[in-house]
Amino acid sequence: MWIFNQTLLEIVARTAIIYLAVLVGLRLTGKREVGQMTPFDLVLLILIANAVQNAMTGPDNSVTGGLVAAGTLLILNFLVSRVVFRNRRLRRIVEGTPTILIRDGQLIMKNLASEHMTADELLQALREHGVPRSEEVGLAVLEIDGSISVLRKDELPLKERPHHRFRFRHLKHD
8 A cells, every 4th residue: 555666756756747738738728617617517627637647657656656646746836826826927828818708799700719608608607797788898808717707798898098107306305
């Protein structure tokens, strides 16, 4: 049970490679797929987990090998989240950016296509937000976590206000 046939370092390396490959694969599938899990997505996730398990530990099925692989995954996840938190450019690469789907009642078909989302799926999300028609939407955004934020036209400010900058000078007091 506690015996393993390969070095712990090899399990760490294998696990790191699989972690990065799955992270890239999930990123390439798009943020919508991550945020809205369907039964097909759940099956895919289970099968991926099963497929990569042997690739991480190789022929080693010991408890030690499993613990090393799990520990490596936890450490890698911690490190990636720390680096992504501190580096805006890397965060945009790993997490993506929000995508505007509707602006002022108009569907942005180019953005829907780039996110592999149909108009019907978007309209369903609007109904889930209690908005029956896209014409009522001021802004709908596909967030980086796969959720869709919806603001009605009446929830948006009527006019954009310019930002004013104030510069304070050091005043000398006599």
